Amino acid sequence: xxxxxxxxxxxxxxxxxxxxxxxxxxxxxxxxxxxxxxxxxxxxxxxxxxxxxxxxxxxxxxxxxxxxxxxxxxxxxxxxxxxxxxxxxxxxxxxxxxxxxxxxxxxxxxxxxxxxxxxxxxxxxxxxxxxxxxxxxxxxxxxxxxxxxxxxxxxxxxxxxxxxxxxxxxxxxxxxxxxxxxxxxxxxxxxxxxxxxxxxxxxxxxxxxxxxxxxxxxxxxxxxxxxxxxxxxxxxxxxxxxxxxxxxxxxxxxxxxxxxxxxxxxxxxxxxxxxxxxxxxxxxxxxxxxxxxxxxxxxxxxxxxxxxxxxxxxxxxxxxxxx
Amino acid sequence: xxxxxxxxxxxxxxxxxxxxxxxxxxxxxxxxxxxxxxxxxxxxxxxxxxxxxxxxxxxxxxxxxxxxxxxxxxxxxxxxxxxxxxxxxxxxxxxxxxxxxxxxxxxxxxxxxxxxxxxxxxxxxxxxxxxxxxxxxxxxxxxxxxxxxxxxxxxxxxxxxxxxxxxxxxxxxxxxxxxxxxxxxxxxxxxxxxxxxxxxxxxxxxxxxxxxxxxxxxxxxxxxxxxxxxxxxxxxxxxxxxxxxxxxxxxxxxxxxxxxxxxxxxxxxxxxxxxxxxxxxxxxxxxxxxxxxxxxxxxxxxxxxxxxxxxxxxxxxxxxxx
Numbered sequence: 001x002x003x004x005x006x007x008x009x010x011x012x013x014x015x016x017x018x019x020x021x022x023x024x025x026x027x028x029x030x031x032x033x034x035x036x037x038x039x040x041x042x043x044x045x046x047x048x049x050x051x052x053x054x055x056x057x058x059x060x061x062x063x064x065x066x067x068x069x070x071x072x073x074x075x076x077x078x079x080x081x082x083x084x085x086x087x088x089x090x091x092x093x094x095x096x097x098x099x100x101x102x103x104x105x106x107x108x109x110x111x112x113x114x115x116x117x118x119x120x121x122x123x124x125x126x127x128x129x130x131x132x133x134x135x136x137x138x139x140x141x142x143x144x145x146x147x148x149x150x151x152x153x154x155x156x157x158x159x160x161x162x163x164x165x166x167x168x169x170x171x172x173x174x175x176x177x178x179x180x181x182x183x184x185x186x187x188x189x190x191x192x193x194x195x196x197x198x199x200x201x202x203x204x205x206x207x208x209x210x211x212x213x214x215x216x217x218x219x220x221x222x223x224x225x226x227x228x229x230x231x232x233x234x235x236x237x238x239x240x241x242x243x244x245x246x247x248x249x250x251x252x253x254x255x256x257x258x259x260x261x262x263x264x265x266x267x268x269x270x271x272x273x274x275x276x277x278x279x280x281x282x283x284x285x286x287x288x289x290x291x292x293x294x295x296x297x298x299x300x301x302x303x304x305x306x307x308x309x310x311x312x313x314x315x316x317x318x319x320x321x322x323x
Numbered sequence: 324x325x326x327x328x329x330x331x332x333x334x335x336x337x338x339x340x341x342x343x344x345x346x347x348x349x350x351x352x353x354x355x356x357x358x359x360x361x362x363x364x365x366x367x368x369x370x371x372x373x374x375x376x377x378x379x380x381x382x383x384x385x386x387x388x389x390x391x392x393x394x395x396x397x398x399x400x401x402x403x404x405x406x407x408x409x410x411x412x413x414x415x416x417x418x419x420x421x422x423x424x425x426x427x428x429x430x431x432x433x434x435x436x437x438x439x440x441x442x443x444x445x446x447x448x449x450x451x452x453x454x455x456x457x458x459x460x461x462x463x464x465x466x467x468x469x470x471x472x473x474x475x476x477x478x479x480x481x482x483x484x485x486x487x488x489x490x491x492x493x494x495x496x497x498x499x500x501x502x503x504x505x506x507x508x509x510x511x512x513x514x515x516x517x518x519x520x521x522x523x524x525x526x527x528x529x530x531x532x533x534x535x536x537x538x539x540x541x542x543x544x545x546x547x548x549x550x551x552x553x554x555x556x557x558x559x560x561x562x563x564x565x566x567x568x569x570x571x572x573x574x575x576x577x578x579x580x581x582x583x584x585x586x587x588x589x590x591x592x593x594x595x596x597x598x599x600x601x602x603x604x605x606x607x608x609x610x611x612x613x614x615x616x617x618x619x620x621x622x623x624x625x626x627x628x629x630x631x632x633x634x635x636x637x638x639x640x641x642x643x644x645x
Binding site for chain 1: 366484511514515516541542543544545565569579580582583584587589594597599
């Protein structure tokens with residue numbers, strides 16, 4: 001058994017842009033452009049970034065819910081990118097996903113029992129009675145009651161629905177859970193309940209999380225290590241404490257300084273970035289952040305910086321930090 | 324100093340539905356002074372948006388109706404004002420910006436037409452003058468290539484740019500009060516920082532009072548002078564921003580602040596307020612927060628506390644305060 005549960009190497013996902021008279025390919029959107037990282041057993045790796053940076057596409061490509069264009073994903077030593085569809089389906093028993101919108105990800109016509117039982121039926125596990133028992137158990141685990149099994153999704157609040165989404169992901173006893181913005185649709189007081197639940201489950205069941213979110217304080221709270229994405233690439237990856245106390249990449253610095261804190265005395269050194277995120281269909285040359293970077297040099301405009309370790313597993317892709 | 328622009332007193336906005344009368348806003352009192360930024364914070368369903376829509380008289384009727392209380396804008400009672408008068412006020416003296424700029428801009432008119440429309444309706448400006456005004460406003464909100472953008476359509480702009488256009492439109496007639504309902508919720512943090520900066524600039528330069536509705540206490544800390552915390556249709560605490568964030572008195576405000584993950588320190592476990600926000604109208608006796616409160620007493624379950632002073636410019640609706 002290796003220390004790493006998940007190893008991602010040079011993952012790419014390009015979407016073709018079609019157009020012209022013949023509907024041919026006239027360009028590509030580089031949603032995920034050469035992303036590499038590892039997730040250790042039992043840890044939580046956070047992925048943060050703004051909308052359109054490719055964090056969700058990365059999460060879904062790992063499970064091959066979206067077929068990646070190139071790159072390799074090793075899960076528990078197995079190269080999942082080479083598996084057949086049937087083998088991949090079996091593999092997903094160990095890798096599950098929790099979606100952002102608890103309103104859209106539960107079938108409104110099915111009751112909770114049916115929703116939770118489905119993964120077991122798909123994977124042909126247990127008898128009907130065993131499956132029902134497992135549903136009851138899992139509802140208790142996520143803090144709901146067994147009588148909730150007969151109800152339908154519309155009868156639950158947002159927080160409760162997200163608990164159901166988590167329960168569904170846990171039905172098969174997975175090793176890895178990809179959590180794609182699991183708390184961003186929830187109110188603050190409900191958000192903390194769900195975050196606490198996820199931490200408890202991780203401790204009790206030995207889960208590994210890939211936690212995707214745009215909220216930096218949430219990611220800091222739950223993650224052991226954090227990767228920051230910008231325009232389809234990871235620009236910085238390090239331990240959660242290190243990232244927040246000693247951010248290196250200019251984008252990470254700007255992102256951290258932009259988060260409003262509820263402390264009226266907090267010293268604010270704000271870096272307000274100019275302009276918007278460029279279109280991934282036509283990304284800037286060299287370092288994709290050079291159009292908004294306050295420390296831009298000529299080299300940044302032409303050469304793409306390497307994603308390299310600058311010490312103690314602190315990875316950064318920036319020309320300012322060269323060994 | 325305290326020269327009130329907006330005085331909401333004991334406002335009650337109820338919805339009449341098949342399931343009965345739902346008191347979405349149930350006795351809310353808020354004052355906004357000239358040049359002041361007042362924040363309304365609370366979770367979904369606490370009545371903060373309905374309060375702001377009531378001021379503009381934009382609550383869909385039926386099913387919604389203002390059943391009690393008064394809203395005074397510079398002394399004039401808006402509850403009694405007719406639709407003709409409200410149309411004069413909206414967009415001219417009180418302007419509003421919404422959360423989702425794409426749904427509040429008309430996709431088939433150019434940016435210039437839409438900003439110009441507000442100008443033409445409220446002043447005697449000609450088409451040419453209103454377009455000039457639109458360009459001027461776009462420049463003011465920091466939109467590059469304003470002369471070109473004025474002839475473009477909303478779908479050609481990014482989310483942050485659309486919200487700038489909304490602010491340009493709202494500020495085009497120099498309103499005395501700007502109501503901003505979750506203006507940055509749909510935006511990324513770096514864009515949010517730009518928009519908040521712009522709103523602060525509007526407040527400072529034009530002395531426009533802002534009523535900012537948000538669920539984000541961080542945004543409140545950055546923007547507001549005073550804060551009103553709402554829960555289940557009531558104001559449960561109000562005071563200046565320092566007092567509320569540093570020395571909150573109501574258990575709900577305390578819990579809300581504690582349940583936020585902090586960026587500058589790591590915590591083992593987050594505090595969480597147990598339970599869920601009550602369904603509006605489901606609680607009729609006692610304090611609305613009683614079922615979730617960790618300091619609850621028998622009195623809380625039977626009697627609704629009043630909003631009482633607990634310090635200078637600081638009021639809380641809780642029996643503990645006594």
